[in-house]
Amino acid sequence: MSRPVNFSAGPSMIPIDVLESLAANMVDYEGTGLSLIEVSHRGAVYDKVHNDTISLLKELMRIPDGYSVLFIGGGATLQFSMLPMNLMLSGGSADYVNSGAWAKKAIAEAKKVGTVNVIFDGSEGGFKSLPDPAALKPSAGSSYLHITSNETIGGVQFKSFPETGDVPLIADMSSDILSRPVDVSKFGVIYAGAQKNLGPSGVAIAIIRDDLLERSSDSLGAYLNYSVHAKANSLYNTPPAFPIWGIKLVLEGVKARGGAAAVAKENDAQAAVLYDAIDSSGGFYSCPVEKSVRSSMNIVWRLAEEDKEAVFIKEASEAGLIGLKGHRSVGGCRASLYNAMTMEGVKRLTSFMADFAAKNG
């Protein structure tokens, strides 16, 4: 069976051995005689998957003591709402960096809860750059400072993070979680939808510094309350068992590859090959993003002749290179090189790009 190389932004490529393991164990989970998705979430079989997944994430991200790892349904989008509901102090305000499409959505939800200070606004520059993290300082009285570590649509990525002192730093890491080592102790909350770097869709992960759980008000709906999830070890209600199982297998694969640092090296090498193909194309292809903040996960580019972009995407797809259409809000081309991507896949793309440029240049 020949599978296409999947450059989709999310849901995205899942390692083939993970898919095979899910398939092989779907009906009879590891010899238990039943599927994992038909047994009690309070039984021993599921419990082990649940807790192994949490332990593996703690190990691979070096999450220090004093943080809780939560599984919450609703994707990163629900976190846009839950975060301000739980963490904005009453009558308070929070700082947001407007770095692109996802930050804008986070800001829109936070505005429904309290006052938002947009401390950097990249919209005038078309979201092609990011602020210097050292220049990002929290406003007086701010409940937290929120960034989007990697903008999946615009292709900009923070390479280092602001120092925010006593004000908790919050990051939406949906599209670059576990793609590189990160010092978790610098953050109050890290959250991410699973379906880019971690596994199947259907769950978000929230990593929360435990003292912040005290901010969650009892008046919140139970499912919307971080503290409720933390106290119940994410078993307040039936958890999304299937995606959590998939995440466990993905994390085992990351561990076998040598962890976040080893994966980061491979990711950077793959991104460098693709950016180089764009930059050395004599202007046939061009990347609009400022070099210092180019994402190693989502690489965006245009063709000098924009009317050829649709042909490029169609012919690439016929050649087994799929998911290269830029987000509908921005157009152009995009390749998502998440952890599951291989150098072989990237080289198939760059060789297709060279051929296409030769034929159409």
Ligand SMILES: *Cc1c(COP(=O)(O)O)cnc(C)c1O
């Ligand atoms: C995909 C994405 C989201 C939205 O995730 P859902 O799980 O679909 O809600 C939010 N933020 C970023 C950075 C993303 O890439």
